[in-house]
Amino acid sequence: MTDRKLTTSWGAPVGDNQNSITAGHRGPTLIQDVYLLEKLAHFNRERVPERVVHAKGGGAHGFFEVTNDMSQYTKAKLFNGTGTKTDMFIRFSTVAGELGSADTLRDPRGFAVKFYTEEGNYDIVGNNTPVFFIRDAIKFPDFIHTQKRDPQTHLKNPTAVWDFWSHSPESLHQVSILMSDRGIPATWRHTHGFGSHTFKWVNAEGQAVWVKYHFKTEQGVKNLDVDLAAQLAGENPDYHTEDLFNAIEKGDFPSWKLCVQIMPEEDANTYRFDPFDVTKVWSQKDYPLIEVGRMTLNRNPENYFAEVEQATFSPGTLVPGIEPSPDKMLQGRLFAYADAARYRVGANHNTLPINRPKVEAANNFRDGAMRHDANGGKSVYYEPNSFGGPTETPENKIAPFAVSGVADSVAYDEHDHYTQAGDLYRLLSEDERTRLVANIVGAMKPVTLDEIKLRQIGHFYKADAEYGTRIAEGLGLEVPAAVVQK
Incomplete structure (x- = not known):
C-alpha cells in the first residue's frame, strides 16, 4: 500500500479519476x-x-x-x-x-x-x-x-477483476448478467x-x-x-x-x-x-x-x-x-x-x-498513410470556397438541446445500483439462481483478499439479501454486519 498521488503523464495530480468533466450533471462531456x-x-x-x-x-x-x-x-x-x-x-x-x-x-x-x-x-x-x-x-x-x-x-488476475467491481457498485447489474446462464451464449x-x-x-x-x-x-x-x-x-x-x-x-x-x-x-x-x-x-x-x-x-x-x-x-x-x-x-x-x-x-x-x-464521400480530408484512392484529385481542398466545392447543408444540423449547470467533474445524480440487479435475481428460476451463485463463488474464490470478497458480498446483499447470503456461504464468509444492519 502507498499514498502516491495519481498524476497525468506530464506529472500533474489528478483531482477526479471517476467522473469526466461535463456541462452540468447530464453533460455533454467537455473537450x-x-x-x-x-x-x-x-x-x-x-x-x-x-x-x-x-x-x-x-x-x-x-x-x-x-x-x-x-x-x-x-x-x-x-x-x-x-x-x-x-x-x-x-x-x-x-x-x-x-x-x-x-x-x-x-x-x-x-x-x-x-x-x-x-x-x-x-x-x-x-x-x-x-x-x-x-x-x-x-x-x-x-x-x-x-x-x-x-x-x-x-496471467489473468481475478483479484484485480473483483477489486475493481467491488469499488464500482454500478457494475453489479452487468456482473449479475455476466455470471448468469447468459454469460456464455451457445452461439x-x-x-x-x-x-x-x-x-x-x-x-x-x-x-x-x-x-x-x-x-x-x-x-x-x-x-x-x-x-x-x-x-x-x-x-x-x-x-x-x-x-x-x-x-x-x-x-x-x-x-x-x-x-x-x-x-x-x-x-x-x-x-x-x-x-x-x-x-x-x-x-x-x-x-x-x-x-x-x-x-x-x-x-x-x-x-x-x-x-x-x-x-x-x-x-x-x-x-x-x-x-x-x-x-x-x-x-x-x-x-x-x-x-x-x-x-x-x-x-x-x-x-x-x-x-x-455506398454514397461517395465528399470532404477535404487529404493524404495520410495508405491513401489508396484518388486522394481528392485536383478538386477544391478547403471550405468555404469560390469554386463549387462541397458545402454544408444546414438542414442536417443536429437538433438543439439545452444544457445547464456548472462545468465540473460530476457523478450521475442517481446512485441506486441495486434495485435492477435485485429485480434480475428475483426473476430467475431457482435452478438459474443456483447456477448464478455457483458461477460467482467459483470466480471469486481465487481472490486473494477477504476484504475484496466482503465488499462485493455487501453489494450482492444490498441487491437481494438471499443473493448476498448464498454467495457469502459459498465463500465460507459472513455478510458484513454493517450491511445487514442497514
Missing part, C-alpha cells in the same frame, strides 16, 4: 477535459496491432428490411418506409480475450452492426447485454486493465443484441425522442453449460466463428428482429432511473418494444482480414435523424472508437471497401 482525452487516447494505443478490446471475433454480410415505418420518429431513411432494404455487415466478438482466445469464455459478446445507407454509413456498436459495467468513459481504461493480463505474471446466432446506450431520434419536423435498440434473435436464446464451454475452449476455441460460417454456408441464414423502446423527450427529466445511465434498463412495461424491421445474415466474407479484421465501427458513425444522448459512457466512445480505428487501421480506414459508404 477541455484533457485528462479524459489523454487517458482514452493512450488506452487506444496500448496494443499493436489487434483491437484493444473485442479482438477475437467473426462477421458476416446481410441486409436489413423495414417492417414498420418509423418516419414519425426519425428522418433516418434506413428506418423509413415499409420494405426499405439496407445492406449491412455485422461483427460478433468477445470483449476481453486476445485474438487467439477461445470463443466460449464467459464474457459479454460484441454486437456491432454497420448499415450501408443512402445517407452514409450508420453503426450500432453494442453488446449482447442491455447494460454495461460502468457509466463514465473515464473509468473504461481502468476497467479493461482488470480484464487483461497482470503486468508482472502475464452468436442464439443471442440477442442491444445498442445498450440511449440515442436520440429526430423526425423531419425536428421533434426528438429517446430510443434504445433491441435485436431479438429469431433462432431463440440458447446458452452453454459451463463444463461444455470449458471443454470446447480446449477442443475447438473457434467454435462460435465456425458455427456462424457453416450456418450461412449451408443456407441456414440467421435473423434478428429489430425493436426499439421509445421515450418522449420530456420523460427523461422525470423517469425513476436516469435514462442515460448505461448501467440501467428502461422497463418494457413503461416503454414497450416497437418492431422496426428484420436483419438477416446471408453471405460470408471472402477474406477474413479484409472484411472482418479491417472493419471499423464507431457509435459516432451517424446519419441524419440519429444523434447521441448525454450518456457519459457513449460520449467517451464517440471519440475513442474512431480514434482506435485511426490508430489500428489508419487515418484512411473509411476508404477501405468494408468501411466505405
Whole structure:
C-alpha cells in the first residue's frame, strides 16, 4: 500500500479519476477535459496491432428490411418506409480475450452492426447485454486493465477483476448478467443484441425522442453449460466463428428482429432511473418494444482480414435523424472508437471497401498513410470556397438541446445500483439462481483478499439479501454486519 498521488503523464495530480468533466450533471462531456482525452487516447494505443478490446471475433454480410415505418420518429431513411432494404455487415466478438482466445469464455459478446445507407454509413456498436459495467468513459481504461493480463505474471488476475467491481457498485447489474446462464451464449446466432446506450431520434419536423435498440434473435436464446464451454475452449476455441460460417454456408441464414423502446423527450427529466445511465434498463412495461424491421445474415466474407479484421465501427458513425444522448459512457466512445480505428487501421480506414459508404464521400480530408484512392484529385481542398466545392447543408444540423449547470467533474445524480440487479435475481428460476451463485463463488474464490470478497458480498446483499447470503456461504464468509444492519 502507498499514498502516491495519481498524476497525468506530464506529472500533474489528478483531482477526479471517476467522473469526466461535463456541462452540468447530464453533460455533454467537455473537450477541455484533457485528462479524459489523454487517458482514452493512450488506452487506444496500448496494443499493436489487434483491437484493444473485442479482438477475437467473426462477421458476416446481410441486409436489413423495414417492417414498420418509423418516419414519425426519425428522418433516418434506413428506418423509413415499409420494405426499405439496407445492406449491412455485422461483427460478433468477445470483449476481453486476445485474438487467439477461445470463443466460449464467459464474457459479454460484441454486437456491432454497420448499415450501408443512402445517407452514409450508420453503426450500432453494442453488446449482447442491455447494460454495461460502468457509466463514465473515464473509468473504461481502468476497467479493461482488470480484464487483461497482470503486468508482472502475464496471467489473468481475478483479484484485480473483483477489486475493481467491488469499488464500482454500478457494475453489479452487468456482473449479475455476466455470471448468469447468459454469460456464455451457445452461439452468436442464439443471442440477442442491444445498442445498450440511449440515442436520440429526430423526425423531419425536428421533434426528438429517446430510443434504445433491441435485436431479438429469431433462432431463440440458447446458452452453454459451463463444463461444455470449458471443454470446447480446449477442443475447438473457434467454435462460435465456425458455427456462424457453416450456418450461412449451408443456407441456414440467421435473423434478428429489430425493436426499439421509445421515450418522449420530456420523460427523461422525470423517469425513476436516469435514462442515460448505461448501467440501467428502461422497463418494457413503461416503454414497450416497437418492431422496426428484420436483419438477416446471408453471405460470408471472402477474406477474413479484409472484411472482418479491417472493419471499423464507431457509435459516432451517424446519419441524419440519429444523434447521441448525454450518456457519459457513449460520449467517451464517440471519440475513442474512431480514434482506435485511426490508430489500428489508419487515418484512411473509411476508404477501405468494408468501411466505405455506398454514397461517395465528399470532404477535404487529404493524404495520410495508405491513401489508396484518388486522394481528392485536383478538386477544391478547403471550405468555404469560390469554386463549387462541397458545402454544408444546414438542414442536417443536429437538433438543439439545452444544457445547464456548472462545468465540473460530476457523478450521475442517481446512485441506486441495486434495485435492477435485485429485480434480475428475483426473476430467475431457482435452478438459474443456483447456477448464478455457483458461477460467482467459483470466480471469486481465487481472490486473494477477504476484504475484496466482503465488499462485493455487501453489494450482492444490498441487491437481494438471499443473493448476498448464498454467495457469502459459498465463500465460507459472513455478510458484513454493517450491511445487514442497514
